[in-house]
Amino acid sequence: MHMKRYTLHEPFSIYHFEADMWQHSVHKHTYFEIIFILNGSGLHHINGHAYEYVSGDVFLLGPEDFHHFEISEITEFCFVRFHETVEKQQPEAAWQPIIKTLLSTSSQSSNSIVTDKNEKQKLLHLLAVLEAECANEKSAYFDMVRDNILRSMLLVLARNLFSHSPASEAKKYSVEAILMYVRQHIFEPECLTIAHLARQFNYAPAYISLFFKRHTGESLKQYIIRSKVRIIESRLLYSKRSLTEIADEFGYTDESHLCRQFRKYAGVSPASFRQRG
Template structure:
């Protein structure tokens, strides 16, 4: 499956289409998808959702999707790296930071369009218009600060809508979506990803956890966790100057050698070769 790469921390792509020309694909980034006009079907992770004007979707790096356009559709894609919630603010973190972190680590794709309320949709569209206007003049004073502030406001509105939905629309604790969400939230904490911990957390017998996971995802629990780690490590190699030792420590590897061995097994190349190859492009 093709994976699209974002070569900058942020981009915005506004276009109109009668036919969707992209095959099913994944990304190395997050994206907010605005449906400004038109209708059709949005296929996400093997599920199909009808879309119409003013719908809003939020996709993460491991989500795969494509559109089936029924009526000429005007799209706007706001693409950004996960670093949006990792700014450094000294001793205390701003109030928005844990909210955005929770949003980006919560599986929202099984709900289709996140926002239902018309007034909330209008607020997001106003923010989008402001963001596009700001991006039209990237040389203006404080551009990046203003741009990031608008993007955070968008994400906070999305979080407010996602987290305030009725309990009937929330992911049930014992569902596969909840397990996937748990893995994403604790990907830097290996002790929370063991079969024993998952069994206690989701009230399953340890022998059933792996069977349940594979039945609903088509791959083993261990393979999914490693593959998800490798995807984030690829992002670290692409968009940060962290050393292999620092990355290994961040992900709980025993040492740099263990990280390199696992990365090579799942990608076919060493982390150093991966970083150097991309740098040469």
Template sequence: MKRYILHTPFSIYHFEAQTWMHSVHKHTYFEIIFVLKGKGIHHINGNTFPYQEGDVFLLGPEDFHFFEIEALTEFSFVRFNESIHKEHPSDKDRPWQPVIRTLLTTSSQSRGSLLVDKQEKQKLHQLLAVLEAESANDQTPYFEIVRDSLMRSMLMILARNLFRETPAKPVLKDSVEAILGYIKQHIYQPENLSIEHLAQTFHYAPAYISLLFKKQTGESLKQYIVKYKIKLIEARLLYSQLSLKEIADEFGYTDESHFCKQFRKYTGTTPTLFRKRD
């Protein structure tokens, strides 16, 4: 399965399409997808949702999706790495921090578009218009401040709609959606992500949950967890000042040596060299 990588903390991809040109794929970043016009079907993590003008989807790292376009569709993809919502010392104890953190670690793909209310859609699309206009002048000294404020507002509106609404439809028993969400929520607690613990949590036999996950995603459960963790660690290395020991502790590694060994196994380089590559 193709994997798309974002090499900058933020980008906007605005385009029209009559036919979807991308095969089913995953990302290493978060993505807010705006449908400005058109209609069709959006396939996300093995689930299908009709889409129309005004719909907004939120995808996280490792979610896989593609579109079936039925009428000429205009999209705007707002792509961002975890660093875009990094916490600054001056932001300590701000009430929006846990809300955005929860939004980005909560599986939202089982309900399709996150917005139903027409006024909420208008608000978010207006913020998108301002964000796109500001991005045209991204070399100005105040761009990052304005961008981060707009992104924070957009994410808070998405969180407000996600957390106050009942899901449009339940997670299917034979879908990995709930497992993906659980992994995202507990990625910093490796003791909760063993095959045995996941099997117990989701009431499957250990062998069956592994087979189910691989059938629907194309990779093993253990491999998915490690890869998802590595992608978060890459963002830490590039966009934070945390030491290797602090990163190892954050992600539950027994020691820095184990952390470095696993990182090198999956990336082909050491954390230190990866941090210096730019």
């Protein structure tokens, strides 16, 4: 099954519209998008999981996330679309690693990133200013103003997603750095051994697992396997790759090893999961 992939030809765009029925098939993108639900309700299907949405919710999706909406009540959307270059400028800036982590962490497979009413209100104010600026792209310093508003939006999202407080920021960021590293090296099993991760992040092997579990609630090993299984589910539903090819891609010793692990975490065999989809 081939999935449509939408392309963004400019570095940035805003798409504001109302709909009572979703017109797009399940799709991926070549870009990131912040999705604002301004009014309405329904279900947002992300990476094979359904989440209820209501007015005020905010989602962040990356290039490998696939999604579609099931609209219950006429919904007003605003999509802010951008390329990853937003975090590649001024690498010495304090915000740069925070936004890099946000865009590299698999935070998108979840419900609304922001739940606090005041935080939602701040994002809506930023969106209003961003839309007003974009209505006159010839105004002085437009690009700089636009980029800084977008950056502010992403920092507010990061603050809500990572729940940083000054006292715990260093430790929490270390966890986010591990999450990002796992996401970036998910197809390289040799990089995801406990011994390798411990060396990478300057922890003792026994301590990195305890540290990770204390801050995330699950073991590092389980998180890595779940991350693999989530992507394998996408491969099974939206590609024609054989189980042998998928096993090879993820570094499993053979197809049976993949099947055993997938069944343990997904509850069904890969073949059954593919047929069900």
